[in-house]
Amino acid sequence: xxTFEFKKNIHLIKILNLKATNIxxxxxxxxxxxxxxxxxHTHRFLKQHQSISPEPPNDFAYWIEKALNMKKLxxxxxxxxxxxxxxxxxxxxxxxxxxxxNTIPYERKKKCNKNEEFVFMGCKTFIIPTGDTASNLPxxxxxxxxxxxxxxxxxxxxxxxxxxxQINDFQLWLNENSxxxxxxxxxxxxxxxxxxxxxxxxxxxxxxxxL
Amino acid sequence: MIENYKNIIGERKVSELKIIAxxxxxxxxxxxxxxxxxxxxxxxxxxMIPIMESLGINIKWEIIKGNEEFYKVTKKFHxxxxxxxEDFSQKDFEIFTETNNSNIEKIDMDKDxxxxxxxxxxxxxxxxxDNKWFWRCHIDLTNSDKRVYDFLKQFIPKYDxxxxxxxxxxxxxxxxxxYLIFPSIDPLGEKNKEIEKEFIEKVFYDFGIDIKRPIITQxxxxxxxxxxxxxIKAYNMVKKHIxxxxxxxxxxxxxxxxxxxxxxxxLEERNNDPDIHILMLPHNDLIIxxxxxxxxxxxxxxxxxxxGLTISEALWKEKPVIASNVGGIKYQIxxxxxxxxxNSIEGTAHYIKQIIENPEYGKYLARxxxxxxxxxxxxxxHIKEYMLMFLTESDKDVIYF
Numbered sequence: 001x002x003t004f005e006f007k008k009n010i011h012l013i014k015i016l017n018l019k020a021t022n023i024x025x026x027x028x029x030x031x032x033x034x035x036x037x038x039x040x041h042t043h044r045f046l047k048q049h050q051s052i053s054p055e056p057p058n059d060f061a062y063w064i065e066k067a068l069n070m071k072k073l074x075x076x077x078x079x080x081x082x083x084x085x086x087x088x089x090x091x092x093x094x095x096x097x098x099x100x101x102n103t104i105p106y107e108r109k110k111k112c113n114k115n116e117e118f119v120f121m122g123c124k125t126f127i128i129p130t131g132d133t134a135s136n137l138p139x140x141x142x143x144x145x146x147x148x149x150x151x152x153x154x155x156x157x158x159x160x161x162x163x164x165x166q167i168n169d170f171q172l173w174l175n176e177n178s179x180x181x182x183x184x185x186x187x188x189x190x191x192x193x194x195x196x197x198x199x200x201x202x203x204x205x206x207x208x209x210x211l
Numbered sequence: 212m213i214e215n216y217k218n219i220i221g222e223r224k225v226s227e228l229k230i231i232a233x234x235x236x237x238x239x240x241x242x243x244x245x246x247x248x249x250x251x252x253x254x255x256x257x258x259m260i261p262i263m264e265s266l267g268i269n270i271k272w273e274i275i276k277g278n279e280e281f282y283k284v285t286k287k288f289h290x291x292x293x294x295x296x297e298d299f300s301q302k303d304f305e306i307f308t309e310t311n312n313s314n315i316e317k318i319d320m321d322k323d324x325x326x327x328x329x330x331x332x333x334x335x336x337x338x339x340x341d342n343k344w345f346w347r348c349h350i351d352l353t354n355s356d357k358r359v360y361d362f363l364k365q366f367i368p369k370y371d372x373x374x375x376x377x378x379x380x381x382x383x384x385x386x387x388x389x390y391l392i393f394p395s396i397d398p399l400g401e402k403n404k405e406i407e408k409e410f411i412e413k414v415f416y417d418f419g420i421d422i423k424r425p426i427i428t429q430x431x432x433x434x435x436x437x438x439x440x441x442x443i444k445a446y447n448m449v450k451k452h453i454x455x456x457x458x459x460x461x462x463x464x465x466x467x468x469x470x471x472x473x474x475x476x477x478l479e480e481r482n483n484d485p486d487i488h489i490l491m492l493p494h495n496d497l498i499i500x501x502x503x504x505x506x507x508x509x510x511x512x513x514x515x516x517x518x519g520l521t522i523s524e525a526l527w528k529e530k531p532v533i534a535s536n537v538g539g540i541k542y543q544i545x546x547x548x549x550x551x552x553x554n555s556i557e558g559t560a561h562y563i564k565q566i567i568e569n570p571e572y573g574k575y576l577a578r579x580x581x582x583x584x585x586x587x588x589x590x591x592x593h594i595k596e597y598m599l600m601f602l603t604e605s606d607k608d609v610i611y612f
Binding site for chain 2: 008010012013014015016017018019034036115117119121122123124125126127128129130131148
């Protein structure tokens with residue numbers, strides 16, 4: 001039985017020297033940005049859902065609605081199902097494809113107001129140990145109750161996309177330690193449609209059934 | 212000292228800070244700005260340095276020294292970077308360069324990490340050896356005067372990274388890494404800690420302000436960009452309908468020679484209204500704390516604003532805030548959710564009336580405001596991000612501890 005080490009991530013936000021004032025520039029920007037920027041603009045909201053602040057689904061969709069007033073396109077961009085993508089470059093291409101497909105050349109030139117440009121950002125990620133470990137399922141269950149939400153966030157979202165894995169860290173460890181049934185059930189959850197705290201409860205409920 | 216923050220941010224967040232600080236144990240860090248007191252930068256450094264020392268970090272703070280002429284030039288730079296029209300002569304740029312050069316000889320910058328704050332000491336970068344240098348720009352550069360910006364820009368490429376308070380302040384022609392780090396407040400500092408109700412009442416009594424009637428307050432130094440005259444105009448509109456009072460309180464900063472002039476303009480605009488209290492205060496955080504806590508509504512009607520820490524201060528005290536929709540303010544306030552954003556004097560007056568007439572609405576905004584500050588604008592988050600920046604390696608996106 002291997003030991004699971006709970007880690008967490010902290011982000012330092014980078015401002016890229018790239019801005020967009022219309023859809024054309026957004027598409028061009030998307031082509032140029034590094035993958036950590038795609039990650040930042042599509043996952044930032046998940047961390048911030050922990051607070052009571054109402055956040056938009058992702059930065060691209062939010063800007064398209066608020067700065068360009070293109071509600072339908074915003075909704076379509078927000079509806080891209082991130083969980084279906086294991087690689088950030090695939091996700092980036094999907095956004096470009098969806099935006100192109102749902103706009104006509106005239107719409108792509110419509111400019112936002114001054115000071116409402118889309119500022120492309122990215123992040124440096126620091127992965128730090130939490131000091132919490134688990135050597136079996138009951139221990140894992142107990143630790144999962146108390147670890148910080150940023151630890152759940154890291155193991156479920158970031159590690160999967162950053163290591164190009166089909167599954168998240170929890171599933172990986174559970175599979176390796178003969179808890180495949182638990183791993184399979186966890187794999188069915190769409191973590192993008194709930195707060196991190198609700199995700200914690202959902203995983204705890206699944207494990208509970210197997211204890 | 213860091214242990215004191217456990218009750219506010221929790222034990223795990225404090226442990227996180229200790230883990231990060233451990234990585235900086237063998238590094239020496241120097242901060243340089245232009246004043247030890249007055250203004251947001253000095254205030255943040257005053258709080259931050261002792262906390263970082265308590266985390267075991269070897270950190271120092273120095274200021275550059277200049278004569279009156281230098282500060283007049285840097286004030287003009289400050290205004291011009293904010294987009295205010297100023298006249299410059301070649302002599303102004305020479306004064307700036309000479310003062311920076313003379314400070315290179317006076318300050319020991321042989322440290323592992325040198326962190327320069329704002330434009331005044333930006334030219335110290337000439338002293339860079341093989342150590343890491345960062346530049347923090349607290350100013351919104353989007354409408355900056357080209358001549359001043361181009362002059363300052365020559366120094367930027369030599370830095371290892373620069374920090375902005377808002378993504379909108381940054382420039383696309385800066386090639387070095389740009390980091391987004393919001394400023395912060397210290398919840399345990401004199402200005403933000405809990406204080407006795409009796410003390411608050413005494414402060415208001417001493418200033419001759421009736422704490423029982425609605426009080427509108429703006430705490431800011433006397434600076435045209437804070438629009439104190441606009442605040443009085445908004446108050447006059449409200450006063451027609453509501454029996455209220457106005458406090459405009461602030462001090463001067465050592466690096467701001469314009470303060471007295473603006474103060475005099477504000478006194479004139481007051482027009483002898485006894486319900487308008489213009490308070491030029493000596494540096495006293497407890498009095499500011501009391502004035503904010505005893506007020507009904509807090510304003511920050513800036514025409515330009517780097518960040519506007521007074522907003523986070525007021526939100527932390529669960530006070531409803533009305534602020535201008537400019538600069539970094541929109542990161543602190545989401546309109547109608549944790550405060551109100553105004554775009555005009557008329558709008559400011561309208562929102563003041565809304566809050567005074569609907570106290571429950573004000574409480575709702577204020578409650579959300581406090582949560583938002585706790586999550587995003589406390590000094591502990593700020594320290595964490597500075598430490599992470601010091602630890603960055605240019606070629607790595609992911610760093611494992």
